[in-house]
Amino acid sequence: MPISTTDRRRLLLAASAVAVSALMPPPAAALTQAEARGLIAQVMTDVQRIINSGQSEAAMLRQFEALFSRYGDVPTIARSVLGPPARSASPAQLSSFTEAFRGYMARKYGRQFRRFAGATAQVTGARQIQSHWEVITTMTMRGEAPFDVRWHVSDRSGRNLFFNLIIEGVNLLAVERQEIGAMLERRRGNLDAMIQDLRAAG
Amino acid sequence: MPVNHRLALRLLVVLAALTGLAACHPRPPGATVHDPFESTNRAWFDTNLALERALLPATDRPAGPPAPSPARRTIRNVADNLSTPRYVVNDLLQARPAQALVNGWRFVINTTVGLGGLFDPAGALGLTGRPNDFGATLHVWGVNEGAYKVLPLFGPSTERDAAGMVVDAFLDPLNMVLSTNERAGAFVLRQSGRIADRIEYADILEATVLQSADPYVQARLVYLQNRRHFLGEAREEEFIDPYADFDD
Numbered sequence: 400m401p402i403s404t405t406d407r408r409r410l411l412l413a414a415s416a417v418a419v420s421a422l423m424p425p426p427a428a429a430l431t432q433a434e435a436r437g438l439i440a441q442v443m444t445d446v447q448r449i450i451n452s453g454q455s456e457a458a459m460l461r462q463f464e465a466l467f468s469r470y471g472d473v474p475t476i477a478r479s480v481l482g483p484p485a486r487s488a489s490p491a492q493l494s495s496f497t498e499a500f501r502g503y504m505a506r507k508y509g510r511q512f513r514r515f516a517g518a519t520a521q522v523t524g525a526r527q528i529q530s531h532w533e534v535i536t537t538m539t540m541r542g543e544a545p546f547d548v549r550w551h552v553s554d555r556s557g558r559n560l561f562f563n564l565i566i567e568g569v570n571l572l573a574v575e576r577q578e579i580g581a582m583l584e585r586r587r588g589n590l591d592a593m594i595q596d597l598r599a600a601g
Numbered sequence: 602m603p604v605n606h607r608l609a610l611r612l613l614v615v616l617a618a619l620t621g622l623a624a625c626h627p628r629p630p631g632a633t634v635h636d637p638f639e640s641t642n643r644a645w646f647d648t649n650l651a652l653e654r655a656l657l658p659a660t661d662r663p664a665g666p667p668a669p670s671p672a673r674r675t676i677r678n679v680a681d682n683l684s685t686p687r688y689v690v691n692d693l694l695q696a697r698p699a700q701a702l703v704n705g706w707r708f709v710i711n712t713t714v715g716l717g718g719l720f721d722p723a724g725a726l727g728l729t730g731r732p733n734d735f736g737a738t739l740h741v742w743g744v745n746e747g748a749y750k751v752l753p754l755f756g757p758s759t760e761r762d763a764a765g766m767v768v769d770a771f772l773d774p775l776n777m778v779l780s781t782n783e784r785a786g787a788f789v790l791r792q793s794g795r796i797a798d799r800i801e802y803a804d805i806l807e808a809t810v811l812q813s814a815d816p817y818v819q820a821r822l823v824y825l826q827n828r829r830h831f832l833g834e835a836r837e838e839e840f841i842d843p844y845a846d847f848d849d
Contacts, residue, residue: 472843479843511805514666528840542674542721544729555844562843568830569823572841574809577822581814600812 430554432525435532438559439550442470443520443536450516463512464505472553472560473501479562480575484583484590492590499597504575507601515540520548530555531562611771618767625747625760633839634821635748642751646817649756657796660803662811667804673797675719680794682711682718683787684732686774691733695741704730735772736765740832749821757824 449462467473477497478485485493515538524535531553539545551563564571579593582600586592628635636642654661667673685708692701707730710723723730739761740746747760755766775787799806813819826839
């Protein structure tokens with residue numbers, strides 16, 4: 400029986416896919432599970448040091464912002480959260496958005512952290528998702544049921560950094576994409592006006 | 602009314618609620634949010650929020666966490682203990698015997714040593730338990746989530762979970778031992794527990810949801826994602842790879 404054209408095409412496609420993947424270098428020096436877990440353990444130690452330090456809120460928020468820059472891939476997170484408008488934004492707009500977004504995130508979420516003074520946090524697992532790692536941590540507060548925070552970690556930026564956080568199922572990238580979209584809509588798509596709003600928000 | 606008649610009536614109501622599910626608006630595969638009743642939902646969302654702010658000043662734009670309060674702690678303990686028999690029934694309906702045992706022991710310990718649920722000695726022993734409800738049972742049985750619904754007073758829900766709430770009221774084992782008045786009292790205490798929870802986390806809700814550009818859509822997303830996580834739904838397809846955006 401002659402092989403049909405579609406079958407032949409499929410066969411060719413499959414063969415070329417195999418050839419291409421053979422040519423591609425393996426994900427060299429890929430992020431290991433131990434490195435991903437180590438990074439998140441370090442983040443949590445730093446967060447706890449800040450919340451238990453007894454400093455003023457303003458001082459803590461500044462430290463959270465520095466910590467977010469140090470361990471998080473802020474430019475990638477900001478670009479992803481901005482979505483399609485990031486493609487038409489000028490480099491200057493993109494960098495002022497990134498800076499405003501970093502401060503907004505530190506204020507919005509950093510203020511909630513003081514609740515966790517005295518809480519214990521532990522890395523309880525990790526799993527690979529595509530080429531990234533999900534590090535699972537469990538937070539325990541006295542008198543409350545423990546809850547789970549998942550950190551998505553990647554080395555795609557050239558450094559080992561986290562790029563998303565899932566708190567009891569709530570996906571921060573998804574939440575902030577929606578929020579930044581709503582803020583942009585409120586300004587009828589005017590990115591500069593939205594960046595101004597963002598500096599005052601959170 | 603003789604017991605068997607009451608039981609028959611209860612079963613009828615349960616069946617009616619389940620039949621109501623047939624009228625569900627199933628969430629299409631791949632859709633994260635299914636909200637065909639958005640305008641009604643938005644109206645109830647605004648009404649619920651205005652009511653909360655008027656009746657519970659502690660939820661009216663709080664700047665920080667509420668002062669620790671033993672009374673609030675106690676109300677939350679009592680409400681949780683009164684709900685625990687329901688958790689156990691649903692654990693069993695979902696074939697989770699280990700979870701049923703933990704919740705069962707919690708009820709026994711907290712009702713006796715914890716003086717009717719005023720305290721939570723079981724939690725102190727490491728038995729933290731896990732809430733459960735008939736909406737979750739329906740999920741385990743394969744019922745679709747249905748449309749997103751904002752219920753009057755009760756807030757965010759889905760068609761499936763709203764039907765589950767009705768069934769839970771009828772399947773409650775406490776019904777068999779409590780008189781009508783006591784049942785009304787238990788209802789009030791459980792709702793007080795919800796209010797105490799709402800006050801406990803008012804500042805987080807305010808900062809992350811209610812202060813946002815469109816609180817309605819933020820509340821919807823956060824509720825649905827958190828609920829699906831609780832149900833243990835695998836949301837692998839919701840994994841966001843921000844690096845993939847730059848590849849093309």
